[in-house]
Amino acid sequence: MRGYWIAIFFCLTLFNGYSQIVKSIEIIGNSTTKKKIILRELSFSIGDTISSTDTLNHIKKSENNLFNTALFNFTKVTFKDSLNNWNVCVELQERWYIWPEVIVKFQERNFAEWWKNKNLSRVDFGLHLNKLNFLGLNQTVQLNSYLGFTESFGFQYKVPYFNEKLKDGFKIAADYSTQNEVFVDIDKDEMVYIKNDSTPIQSSLKLQLEYTRRTGFYQTQFFNLRFIRLEGWDILNPFSNSYFGNNSSSLRFINFSYRYKYDRRFSQNYPLNGYFFDVQIDQFGFGNLDQSNIFVSRLLSSYRKYWKINHKYFFAAGAFLNHYFNKNTPFYLQSGLGFSNYVRGFEPYIIYGKTSGLLKSNFKTKLLKTKPFTVPLIKKIKKFSKIYFAVYWNCFLDAGYVHLPNPSTNELANQLLLGGGSGIDWVTYYDVVIRTEYSINQFGNTNFNISFVSPL
Template identity: 30%
Template sequence: MIVLKLHSTVSFCQQYFSGCTCLLLLCLVFCTTNTTAGDKPFVDDIESSLSASLKALDVQQAPVVDNIVISGNNKTKTPIILREAPFTIGDTLALDNLSDVLQRTKNNIKNTSLFKDVSLNVKKSGKNAITVHIDVNERWYIYPIPIFQLADRNFNVWWRDYNHDFSRTVYGLKYIQNNLTGRGDRLKVVAARGYKEKYWLEYKRPYIDRQKRFGLELDAKFEQTKELAYDSEENELERHKSNDFLQQYYEGTAIVSYRNKMHQTHDLSVGYRQVSIKDTIKELNPSYFGNDKSAQKYFSIGYNYELDTRDRQSYPLQGVYFNAHAIKRGLFAFQNLNSFQLDTRYSHHFDLGNKFYFSHDLGTKLSLSKQKLYYRQPGLGYENFFVRGYEYYVMDGQFIALGKFELKHKLFSFKINNTDLININHFNNPPLKFFLKSYVDAGYVKDNFFYKNNPLNNHFLTGAGVGVDMVTYYDLSVRFEYSVNLLKEHGFFVHLQQKF
């Protein structure tokens, strides 16, 4: 039983976690004391051409932006790029803050995920006037991608628990057209079969008004599956498999976004979802939908707030991220669902100097539903919301708190010269960066419904370990991690992350 393991291994894990914590603190103190007060570290140092152009500027007072010249945007409309600059023609920029503003501009443009490379330089165009040159290298925007996905929660579960069974896969085609009209919009079409069937149609346009503040997203989805997790036992998913489809759902969502400031976005969403299950699932777990139901139909309304000052959204090393998402499911009395959920996340990333970086990432999930229902219950262990070292477990509950603390060091970086193999500018010279890291995670799940059969619920969970991250272009990163948890379990885990 897991409970016995918890009691028998506390001493060992306390020593291990104390050692990891001390290591993190010692490295933090070392890095801090070796960073001078005048340092202004960046993830990527200001490129040499920009540094040279800044040094060559012969201005005695705050310069005025006389012109902004953009090149390399063969498809992307110029206003989409200008929207990411925190200045416009006619603005006066402080001399002591000029490099910071230009670096922020570069980061903002790269975070649109429209460009492979971005470079800036500045030239004097008058007595106290400057011209800012922005050169972009556009990404490849059309992705007819064959789908080959695992039906399980993550790679590690598929590899260990299901003996890397290739029948537990989903195959098909995903067509993504980024920057469809040159305005940063995206069209996604998904058609997949196999262990699951899914058909998606999504269109997102970041700006629909001239001031580039309002955006629109429309989604339509249909999915059905022949295997379904209907409950959890010993903090592992209980699944039922059939030759027939056990669950079907239809969903439609419309989202209106409002970006009133450079780094802040508000989203308002309305949606409708219809879900049905076979009677077999209802018999296995009468509380799957609550009150012995076999279907749910409901409207929902949600609000999302996002503050993002991170240098790179895909792999941040500096900056702040905050997100709050509230959703009310079941808007009318005749609907058979009445729930409210609030999710929050706050992360802060620090550049300590000497190629050392520290981050903490805190997240919570709160469900105010008074119904005992398994479906749509928040929990730890799903997607990227988990304590490292507990990848094989799930903990469902009504309140979840998660903290991740990480110290990393950039080992080296280089570019691969692949022009002999792939002579396509969009994919040439992929950069590779490697980071060595140590981490400690902590989580807690407050549960009033499922704890009797899941001993990790209502217990403080901690995991720690070391790892290596590999980061490359097109927002792709691969994490290789070796973790240990409070159960005295340890193992090697692989995590892949990409924005698609």
């Protein structure tokens, strides 16, 4: 009888695993990053009791949390059983943190629109000087400038944590720009510009202070305060009332926004599993309080879900909402479908309105298995020599709707918009994503586009 109970106990132990205390955490490869920044992303701490059946879950969470900091190209967490304790080893390959980036920015909203005319004079060339992981604390210092149709100069300093609890952070930023061309209206669902080839016709000054609070691993709140000043030249006078919301060809206001984000995506730059939710409230101007004489309120929200069907097939879907609570909004503050959020197949068009909604879906097939490899010619440069590369074929279907009380000549508002197509996504390290897509809409119009962000 005694042997019977011993056998049962042994089987239960095998089924439930055994529990041990985390005795030590060894970190390898963090020549720049401070240890506390790394420990912040681990789902366990020294002294925690962890079951052997839970180690795989902790490994996946911790490796993904570390990768999503954008500080490392590769992350590996290992639990080692040692004298009834866990000794954990965290192996990292840090990225290169000093980046002089040359930016090519099209005046059109996307590459496909610019390609129709291939006008190099409508290209802005910029330079960003980035110091990432400043002081080894995941801080960012950025200086940027653009030359071309838009000339701008600015800086940004971002501190993710400024206290010992590693929850609270801030960002300060400033930007001054001048434009030779200004997007002032929409006619027949296309952008209307006012431009002067020789001199700027608008200047803008933007000052920003942001406070962030990150709770746990997945929840972040953003409290954002901005001051924005626009000054228009005489050429903008005919559009002053609609564009600025007054007859003075200028606009000054305070913008306050609150955003809540819950992010449980695995690999944020190109997610294949997990989900994301955010909601944001914007207040543009406070009437007489900030002497702007505008009071515009807006709600933004999105939800995205990613399914890993198996090692080869993936599916994703997302919903986006943009709603204004005011009847009259200066054109400068209006938005809808056509920039970062759009129905694929309608890339050439802009649809603004009081309320806009968008549904996107993607089915992906992995064509090239993700596998790290070392480039022989630069194998001594460890931050670049070990790379990974993956290729996905995707099919997509989108639907969108914009409610516009007075559509005038804009025929795409107040009707359901449908678009679909197929394309190839190229994904590699340093968060590089290149998308090539061919799309068609419900009216039979086709479009080819190149983009550099994940489709969802």
